[in-house]
Amino acid sequence: MTIGWFDRLRIERLVWMLDQQIYDLPRARRIATRREVRANLLEASADVGTGEALRRIGGSRGLAEQYLRAEFGDRPRHSWIGAITAAGFTPLILNFVLSEATGAFADGVRAAHGSGTFAYSGLMFLQHAQTVTVDGADLQLSGGGWSFTAYILWLLIVIFAGRLWRLFRRSSQVRVSAADD
Incomplete structure (x- = not known):
């Protein structure tokens, strides 16, 4: 056929x-x-x-x-797709939140002072300090990168979203069972 x-x-x-x-x-x-x-x-x-x-x-x-x-096997397993998705979307979301916070600070400076150069400590534990210079509609930023804890948070989100600890548990079980033979 x-x-x-x-x-x-x-x-x-x-x-x-x-x-x-x-x-x-x-x-x-x-x-x-x-x-x-x-x-x-x-x-x-x-x-x-x-x-x-x-x-x-x-x-x-x-x-x-x-x-x-x-x-x-039947036990729960890791997910590379979940880990990759979290690795891509977490920086997008975190950068959005950080830029919105900086924009809100700049809007507050414009409303209260009109123009000038101000120090902004950033979001606690997520961002380094920034210098915000406001001159009318012009806005200049310096600093404000991710802090060490932001990178740790990103890594933990990737591990938990992909359930990557199961990957290491599987490899240790394989070594134990191979040693039993």
Whole structure:
């Protein structure tokens, strides 16, 4: 039985959706899984038809969960996607908050004094001190970078969002079980 282009697209859609859900697997394992599922579906499609082959395999979510369980076991696991998302969005949010605080300070200086150069201590524990120079509508800033605690906060958010402590726990359990053999 030949497989038409529409059926091939249906198979590729499932393979692509599966790939998006098994991103925590190592790259080589993910590629091998894609190739294996694609080959099995093409073979099954030739035997029983694409619709039946896709029905028998179930959804991509269930299949992805089976592959992830086979690789990592049943216990909760880390998430690189969560860690990367947190690593990208935390600086955006923190920089927004810091710039809004600085802008509010500058607006207060304009309202109270009109113009001048003022020291602003920044948000406590998150920002270094700044020098704010206001001259009418002109605003000049110097300083105000992230403090050491802001970097520590960013690192902790990344670790907790990605549950990265589970990565280290897994590697220590592997070493213990290897020593038992």
